[in-house]
Amino acid sequence: MSGWAAFGVFLLLGAAWTAAWAFVAARSGGSPLGYEDVSRGAARVRRLLATPILLVLAVVYLVSLRWFPYPSFATQRLGPPSVRVEVRARQWAWELSRTEVPANQPVEFAATAVDVNHGFGIYSPSGRLVAQVQAMPAYVNRLVVSLPGPGTYTIRCLEYCGIPHHGMAATLEVK
Amino acid sequence: MGAYESIQNGRNGPALRVALVYMYTGFILFLLMGLLGLLMRMLHAELLRLPPQWYYRLMTLHGAGMVAAALLAAMGGGIAATSNRLTHDLRWLWTAYILYFVGVGLVPLAVLFGGFAAGWTIIYPLGVAYASGWTAWSTFAFLLGYLLVALGFAAYCIAMLQAVLRRYGSLSRALGWPVISGRAQPGEDVPYLQEVVATVVGICGLIAVLAGAAALVPYFAHNLNLTGLVDPLFVKEMIFLFGHTAVNLNIYLAAGLAYASLPAYTGRPWKTTPLSALGVNLVMIFVFLPYFHHLYQDFAQPVFLSAIGQFGSYGVGVPALLITVFGGLTLAYRSGMRWAVPTILTFVGFWGWVFGGIGAVVDSTIAVNQVFHNTLWVPAHFHTYYLLGAVALTWAYLYHLATELSGRHESRTSRLAAWLYGIGGAGFVMMFFTAGAAGQPRRFAVSIPSTGEQTWAFLATLFVLVLALGLLWLTYDLVTRLGPAWARARGRA
Ligand code: HEM
Numbered sequence: 286m287s288g289w290a291a292f293g294v295f296l297l298l299g300a301a302w303t304a305a306w307a308f309v310a311a312r313s314g315g316s317p318l319g320y321e322d323v324s325r326g327a328a329r330v331r332r333l334l335a336t337p338i339l340l341v342l343a344v345v346y347l348v349s350l351r352w353f354p355y356p357s358f359a360t361q362r363l364g365p366p367s368v369r370v371e372v373r374a375r376q377w378a379w380e381l382s383r384t385e386v387p388a389n390q391p392v393e394f395a396a397t398a399v400d401v402n403h404g405f406g407i408y409s410p411s412g413r414l415v416a417q418v419q420a421m422p423a424y425v426n427r428l429v430v431s432l433p434g435p436g437t438y439t440i441r442c443l444e445y446c447g448i449p450h451h452g453m454a455a456t457l458e459v460k
Numbered sequence: 461m462g463a464y465e466s467i468q469n470g471r472n473g474p475a476l477r478v479a480l481v482y483m484y485t486g487f488i489l490f491l492l493m494g495l496l497g498l499l500m501r502m503l504h505a506e507l508l509r510l511p512p513q514w515y516y517r518l519m520t521l522h523g524a525g526m527v528a529a530a531l532l533a534a535m536g537g538g539i540a541a542t543s544n545r546l547t548h549d550l551r552w553l554w555t556a557y558i559l560y561f562v563g564v565g566l567v568p569l570a571v572l573f574g575g576f577a578a579g580w581t582i583i584y585p586l587g588v589a590y591a592s593g594w595t596a597w598s599t600f601a602f603l604l605g606y607l608l609v610a611l612g613f614a615a616y617c618i619a620m621l622q623a624v625l626r627r628y629g630s631l632s633r634a635l636g637w638p639v640i641s642g643r644a645q646p647g648e649d650v651p652y653l654q655e656v657v658a659t660v661v662g663i664c665g666l667i668a669v670l671a672g673a674a675a676l677v678p679y680f681a682h683n684l685n686l687t688g689l690v691d692p693l694f695v696k697e698m699i700f701l702f703g704h705t706a707v708n709l710n711i712y713l714a715a716g717l718a719y720a721s722l723p724a725y726t727g728r729p730w731k732t733t734p735l736s737a738l739g740v741n742l743v744m745i746f747v748f749l750p751y752f753h754h755l756y757q758d759f760a761q762p763v764f765l766s767a768i769g770q771f772g773s774y775g776v777g778v779p780a781l782l783i784t785v786f787g788g789l790t791l792a793y794r795s796g797m798r799w800a801v802p803t804i805l806t807f808v809g810f811w812g813w814v815f816g817g818i819g820a821v822v823d824s825t826i827a828v829n830q831v832f833h834n835t836l837w838v839p840a841h842f843h844t845y846y847l848l849g850a851v852a853l854t855w856a857y858l859y860h861l862a863t864e865l866s867g868r869h870e871s872r873t874s875r876l877a878a879w880l881y882g883i884g885g886a887g888f889v890m891m892f893f894t895a896g897a898a899g900q901p902r903r904f905a906v907s908i909p910s911t912g913e914q915t916w917a918f919l920a921t922l923f924v925l926v927l928a929l930g931l932l933w934l935t936y937d938l939v940t941r942l943g944p945a946w947a948r949a950r951g952r953a
């Protein structure tokens with residue numbers, strides 16, 4: 286999912302909540318009503334809200350499973366990767382076994398690190414964060430993605446790894 | 461049970477003084493750390509230039525200092541809000557304070573003199589990788605500081621559990637289980653909600669401290685060359701189990717303060733009912749589940765743990781929203797409530813708690829987390845339910861406490877200042893959210909041009925200044941109330 290779509294959903298939900306909040310705030314100082322009456326009404330509203338909220342959460346949860354980024358899920362969605370790139374992170378540089386991969390095809394990045402935790406983040410030519418995975422010592426994390434469109438992608442470190450961290454970048458040609 | 465019982469009961473003066481010390485210390489620390497936050501925003505806006513190591517030092521100091529400050533202030537609130545019905549062992553509370561204070565003191569020492577800059581979560585083994593740009597002793601001092609803070613927090617948890625046990629005899633009664641199950645006898649001494657919160661925090665806090673120890677032991681051992689690399693995934697799990705839990709308990713502790721103060725303004729009691737008590741109890745399960753979401757991008761973590769993380773992150777919001785926040789809004793709705801600094805800040809606190817919660821739920825969806833993890837979205841959501849949630853609720857209570865004890869009246873300007881806190885804060889966090897959605901990494905000394913971060917940080921700086929204006933005024937109020945409040949807590953005046 287693109288970051289902006291998620292941001293849109295967030296803004297909508299946030300606006301709905303802010304409206305509800307403002308509704309209550311505007312009616313808190315004014316003419317009082319007995320607490321019994323308010324409590325009864327509130328209990329009704331709560332019952333009314335509970336089911337849809339739980340339902341929506343449950344549905345979103347189940348649907349989102351399909352979009353898990355983990356290798357077994359991604360392979361099911363995209364097909365088996367045709368290219369494998371070994372990624373080794375060290376303070377403060379990336380070592381990639383190849384720096385050219387095909388566009389619109391599942392590619393596997395097998396990421397590890399030799400010293401501390403790093404984050405393997407792939408930015409598109411327009412600067413959008415496309416995918417990421419942690420690169421840590423003693424483990425190999427496998428990320429399977431399909432990179433849309435050709436161009437020069439930028440690899441940035443997304444896990445703080447010491448003072449020169451923000452300069453730890455590399456490029457990846459997608460053809 | 462009346463709608464509201466005054467804070468003082470004639471015997472709790474000494475406990476209130478401890479509470480004032482905790483809360484004012486936390487508040488001052490918060491102001492200092494807030495200043496560092498402003499500096500970091502100015503660095504990203506390029507209104508200010510410093511070498512990058514300073515960004516990371518400020519970040520480390522600010523993160524650790526703020527978490528410590530917010531928790532300490534909420535702990536003090538927890539003491540005050542329960543002190544008219546519980547008898548606390550003051551020796552434990554002072555011991556906790558001293559351990560905590562010394563521990564917090566080691567943090568700026570390590571950062572400013574030792575150059576320590578591994579971030580407040582010091583993800584293992586970064587702290588022991590000295591080539592990263594800091595000295596060996598500074599890692600040691602920082603870890604020692606954390607150890608002392610953890611011990612102080614443990615002492616506090618023990619003191620709170622002792623106090624509830626003294627009154628209610630058993631944990632199950634202190635947790636309100638007879639009420640939840642409907643077996644409470646008429647006339648039975650039922651715990652108030654803030655006392656149930658204190659019990660939950662005591663229990664979960666001790667568990668969190670154990671997780672903290674499980675992370676600190678290998679860290680210390682490695683630092684002293686007693687072992688080589690310990691399984692970094694395991695240590696990471698423990699770091700976040702501790703960090704996530706401690707931070708969440710802070711939020712619940714702060715919510716517990718609203719139970720104690722809101723009735724003073726709405727004239728309605730926030731009763732211990734089966735539902736409200738259940739809401740507080742559910743926290744005990746849910747507080748431990750979401751922490752897996754910190755490890756979503758560790759694909760080596762078994763997938764089912766990530767799935768539990770998403771489940772827990774969705775689940776934890778439901779009781780908080782539908783029981784606690786909903787209960788608070790019900791208490792205020794058409795109550796003819798007096799708008800005062802504490803009620804304004806409490807409303808800000810409810811807003812931020814839920815708004816930040818929405819940001820968290822969006823980010824805890826693993827598919828979304830692929831592009832939000834370790835971007836500014838993360839500080840965005842936690843600043844929302846810290847600065848505008850837990851911390852706002854804590855300052856609401858502090859202002860309430862100081863005002864009631866000092867007998868001072870507040871001015872219109874003070875109310876305006878409280879709204880400025882909310883407005884400035886909201887603008888500030890919205891800029892974090894926007895930059896995060898655009899892909900600007902967190903913990904990054906520079907702004908990436910393609911994300912527009914420099915502009916967002918500039919706007920954020922302006923909003924922080926609005927916040928600072930409000931805070932300055934409230935600080936003046938709080939400082940002038942301290943003397944008379946202290947005297948009243950001594951039983952004079
Ligand atoms: C007073 C207004 C505040 C401002 C202007 C501010 C600003 C900032 C900034 C700019 C960062 C660095 C973000 C990054 O580059 O990753 C940050 C990080 C952080 N802040 Fe704040 N903040 C404020 C309040 C708070 C509060 C109230 C808390 C908690 C009680 C808090 C806790 C943290 C933590 C834990 C971090 C992460 C540090 C790390 O990554 O190691 N902040 N803040």
Ligand SMILES: [Cu+2]
Binds near residue numbers: 445
């Ligand atoms: Cu890095």
